[in-house]
Amino acid sequence: MAVAYFCFNAELNYFLPKHQKQVKISHYFEERNSIKDTIESFGIPHTEVNSIEVNGEYVNFSYIIQDEDNINVYPISASLNTSSISLRPKAPSVIRFVLDVHLGKLATSLRLLGFDTLYSNDYGDEELAQISSNQERILLTRDKGLLMRSLVTHGYYVRNTQPQQQILEVMQRFDLFTVVSPFKRCLRCNGLLVSVDKESVIDQLPANIELQINEFHRCQDCTQIYWKGSHYTRLQNFIAEIMGRE
Numbered sequence: 476m477a478v479a480y481f482c483f484n485a486e487l488n489y490f491l492p493k494h495q496k497q498v499k500i501s502h503y504f505e506e507r508n509s510i511k512d513t514i515e516s517f518g519i520p521h522t523e524v525n526s527i528e529v530n531g532e533y534v535n536f537s538y539i540i541q542d543e544d545n546i547n548v549y550p551i552s553a554s555l556n557t558s559s560i561s562l563r564p565k566a567p568s569v570i571r572f573v574l575d576v577h578l579g580k581l582a583t584s585l586r587l588l589g590f591d592t593l594y595s596n597d598y599g600d601e602e603l604a605q606i607s608s609n610q611e612r613i614l615l616t617r618d619k620g621l622l623m624r625s626l627v628t629h630g631y632y633v634r635n636t637q638p639q640q641q642i643l644e645v646m647q648r649f650d651l652f653t654v655v656s657p658f659k660r661c662l663r664c665n666g667l668l669v670s671v672d673k674e675s676v677i678d679q680l681p682a683n684i685e686l687q688i689n690e691f692h693r694c695q696d697c698t699q700i701y702w703k704g705s706h707y708t709r710l711q712n713f714i715a716e717i718m719g720r721e
């Protein structure tokens with residue numbers, strides 16, 4: 476039986492069980508396997524990997540591991556990131572997202588902050604991978620198996636389980652604090668909002684709406700009407716809280 480020695484660096488240890496964290500791991504194997512599949516067999520999606528060094532040389536994901544290989548795997552993180560050896564595809568010029576079915580609250584928060592975010596509670600795994608690939612959208616998920624699909628190159632495993640922590644995590648990971656544009660998108664469908672006259676929407680408004688409200692926006696896609704009602708202050712506070720955590 477052949478053996479290869481793995482060192483997973485820095486934040487990649489997050490994905491490993493306790494006894495494998497921060498140690499050199501002896502990996503015994505018989506079959507020819509790509510380094511991508513082998514790394515993922517440890518529970519680490521390839522989307523989290525920035526670069527791989529085998530016996531001092533950088534390799535790509537298709538490298539077939541050999542007996543006695545010494546393997547260093549590096550995460551995507553600023554301190555270790557060297558563009559010349561990175562396996563990561565070039566980041567999309569505009570950051571856009573697609574989220575899996577379990578991240579509905581995170582999707583709403585991202586839309587509230589102005590980020591182009593596709594979400595539907597009936598997207599299947601194959602569809603999510605296709606959308607991410609075809610539209611160069613970053614796939615956010617807590618499903619590691621989904622990120623292990625070869626089709627997915629722009630993906631990120633969301634660590635936190637609490638929605639408020641999740642939005643902070645994503646803002647920090649993708650450095651989004653300087654590019655927020657709140658109240659620009661429909662929270663329901665991701666469509667862009669346009670300003671409309673009160674007269675044009677008056678018959679669509681609830682009967683109890685405050686008379687002094689004169690500013691209205693309508694979603695270009697689903698026609699949902701938005702105005703600065705009682706919920707507006709709550710949303711503003713939410714945004715202020717997020718931005719204060721930069």
Ligand SMILES: [Zn+2]
Nearest residue numbers: 661664694697
């Ligand atoms: Zn809409």
